[in-house]
Amino acid sequence: MIFKFKNIFVFLFLCNACLSISQNSVANSKNEDEKVAQLLDHFNNGLYKKAYQQAHALLPTFKFGKSRTNTYLLLAYYHNRYVATDSSIYYTHKALENKHNVSDSLGIRLTILSYQLLALNNKNKGLYEESKNWHIKGAELSEKHNEKNLYYTHLHDLASAYVTLGETKEALELFEKCIKFSDDNEIILGSYINLGAIYSSLLEYDKSNSYLQKAKAICEKDGFRRKASVNILINLGSNYLTRDKDKALSFFYEAKDISFKNKFYNLELNALGEIGNILFNQNKDDEALLIFTETLVKAMQLGNLNIEMNSYLMLEKLSSRKKDYRNAYNYGKKYYQIKDSIDNSITEKEINRLEVKFKTLEKEKTIKSLQIENLNKSLNIKKKEADIERFKLQKTIIAKQNENQVLQLQNGVKKRKNEISLLKEKEAVKAIELDRERTIKYIVLIAFFILLVPIVGLLVIYYQKLQAQSLVNLKEKQINEQQVISLKKDQELKLIKASVRGQDLERKKIAQVMHDSVGGNLAAIKLQFSQLSNHPEKLKLIYRQLDDTYEQVRNLSHNLLPKKIRENDFVFLIKEYVKTVEEASQIAINISIFDEVKINKLNKILQNELFSIFQELTTNTIKYAKAKTIDIQLDYLEDVLFLVYEDDGVGFDTSKTTLGIGLTNIKNRVENYKGVLHIDSKPNRGTNINIEIPLKA
Incomplete structure (x- = not known):
């Protein structure tokens, strides 16, 4: 192992x-x-x-x-x-x-x-x-x-x-x-276990057990090395294969159970393989078939080709023994397909290695050819140096020829001086013309500036009007915002009044039910009790009336829950509510829920409380936080319900701010379930709210 x-x-x-x-x-x-x-x-x-x-x-x-x-x-x-x-x-x-x-x-x-x-x-x-x-x-x-x-x-x-x-x-x-x-103690522990496994394979069981005992001592000293314990159990089981197969099976089953609980998938496959081999050798074909089928499924899920191949081989042998030759053929076919794929992958690696060698040889050849080219270039450089010396000699000859040309040029210079004097006269005439053009340009510029002054004045007046208009717009905006705030407050008051009216109607309905049904039943029971001494046979009638009263009270308390909580999955309700808030507030809400099935099975009363908490938190964010994003995570892990609520709003100083009515209600709801509420917030850093509710409690 x-x-x-x-x-x-x-x-x-x-x-x-x-x-x-x-x-x-x-x-x-x-x-x-x-x-x-x-x-x-x-x-x-x-x-x-x-x-x-x-x-x-x-x-x-x-x-x-x-x-x-x-x-x-x-x-x-x-x-x-x-x-x-x-x-x-x-x-x-x-x-x-x-x-x-x-x-x-x-x-x-x-x-x-x-x-x-x-x-x-x-x-x-x-x-x-x-x-x-x-x-x-x-x-x-x-x-x-x-x-x-x-x-x-x-x-x-x-x-x-x-x-x-x-x-x-x-x-x-x-x-x-x-x-x-x-x-490293981990490496030492693993070495002890593996040495035990090797000596077990060499049939030196005493040596194997001594190494395994050393490994076991390290595990017992630590107390948390479950994976190492599984390996030790598997190796001990292997040591007892030839001496006591039942004891070996007990070790392997124990290793399998620990591996399954702790999700040691590969170790579980190894234990299942050993169990299957023992059952196969004991001719317990039905049990072995179940074990190797389970091993095959798990090996395919994990992508372990070696164990998958071995499982097909053992299933082929079991099918042959049971004379199910059709399945034996299919299992054998799949066994050889996997074996060929593994062999081909190894062959491809060898081909790649040879290809790399070939490429390195080609590179060496190119390097040698480059060296030869460099030698040729050095020879060419020497030839060029000789050509330069020849060029210098040619220059001296050309210099002598140039002396004759200089004399000819001096004569040409005299002629050019006469031409330059003529050009200067022409340039003086052009200068007079340029002065006249400059005066014209100055006149044009002065006229332009005269026109520019009133234009600038008009622009200043226009700018002042724009500023005045912007101030008016700002005032109108502030007035509109105040009107919006007042409208929101009116809507909130209307909602509160509607909620109060609904509660009053609900209370009247409950009072009517309590008076008409429960009160009537209790009065009848009281009358029956007064006649019980003279009519003992009415005891059964009293029990029936009590059961009927209990059922009415139970239905009444159940109907107090909102209809949407009673008739819908909780996760669906939360997602629908989040979608509604996103559309109404233009705030991006990211929600993550795990395990949805367990959360949908929670007590309906607890679901109602959680829904109220969600509503209160999102309402606070919309009203006060000025947030752009909300992140919500609801997890059901190890009998504890975790709710993490974060926004990127303006936040607040928790040391200087007292809890409002909404957060106080949330705190009371959480504490009713013996939960914990933690609020982390700072100005300009958003708000983080963590809630933990132990479901066992």
Whole structure:
């Protein structure tokens, strides 16, 4: 059995991401660093879904490669946690693609962690050769850059891969090395468990049990290592396979139950496989068929090709034994299809490796050809130097020829002087003409300024009118706002009066029912009691009248609930109400509800109280907060109801503000159910309200 340590990888990943945030002090990326830090904080505190949703929302907004890299790696760990292997592999490769934008030391750590994730995901898919290759790459890179913890983590999982591939000797050496030199208790514990499994496979049960006992002691000392306990149980069961199959079955069933409760899906598959093999060897075909069918379904859900293939093989054998040859043929066909797909994937990797070698050889050839070209270029340079010397000689010859030409030019200069004197006379005439044109331009400019002054005056008067008009518009706007506020108050008063009238009518209706039905029944019962001594046979009649009165009171209390609460699902009502508020107020409302089925099954009275709380909170936001967005999250987790309500409005100072009637009503409703209300708000920072209601209480 192979023992894994995802918690260590998550911890190392968080350390790496936090280091990358602290080392980058560039102002433009500081905001992105804070957002990534918040994502990691959510993930580290167990808010995996929230971290996942925010990561997807923030990814398109990130401009820096470092932020995208850390976010991709977080998403890879999220999918690895829930055994979504293909998604985890995809996001790991995306992180590696963005790695070139991260500094060298951090880029190395990120690469090592990415290799670790790729190895784990390939192991989950049953591609052990591929997993081994990634572990070897990670170990080599860790040792080269002195990353001790990461080195022994890769070394431990590489040994686990060796075990799966049957390379026992190499696995023993690596596990012993981890125990001797690693400082990490998790790695030491895993090594003890795996050594126990290896010696069990070698039929050295005493050695196996000694290592397993050491592992068990570490688990008992810690008290929270359920996954390690499952591995120990599976290995102990394996040790008893040849000596006491019933005891082995009890170990495997216990391991299966713990794995199922704690969602250790791969360990559960291993335990189911062992149980199925024992039942198969005991000729309990019907029980074995059920076990391997369950194993097949779960292996297909997890994408574990190796266990899926083994399940098809065992189902083929069981069908053959039961002489169901048609199903045996179908199971065998599917077994070989999966086996061929695994072999083909390994072959493709080998082809890619050969292709890389071919490309490197081609590059070496091009380098050699470039070297030859460089030699030819150096020879050409020498030839050019010789040509330059020849050119210099030609220059001296040309210089002598130029002396004769200079004499000819001097004669030409005299002629040009005469031409220049003529040109100067022409320029003087042109200067007189330019002076006349300038005077004309000055006259035009003066006329323009004379016209400009009245135009400017008109513009000033127009501007003053605009200002006066804007003041009038502002006053009209203020008057309109006051009218709107007064209209809102009138509407609120009308609503309150309508509510009071409705309550009065309801009270009259209740009083009438109490007087006509319940009061009449009680009067009749009282009369029957007065005659009970003379007519004891009327006791049964009294019981019937009491039952009838109880049923009337029960129906009356039930009818007090609003009709919409009694006749509709609560989640539907909340979403309809949110939609109505959005359309009326133009506020964007984001709502998330989990587990909708359980919430719909809550007590109707509690649902009515929750609906009132929703109405009060949204009404306060619309009236006072001036918010643009509201985020609501309602979760039913572990018999506790969580309500988180956030808005981005103006907020208020909780230390200086007393609770109004609305919030006081909410507080009383929550305390009636022994719940907790927490309000977090500051001016210009919005309001955050958290409510927790224990449903058991």
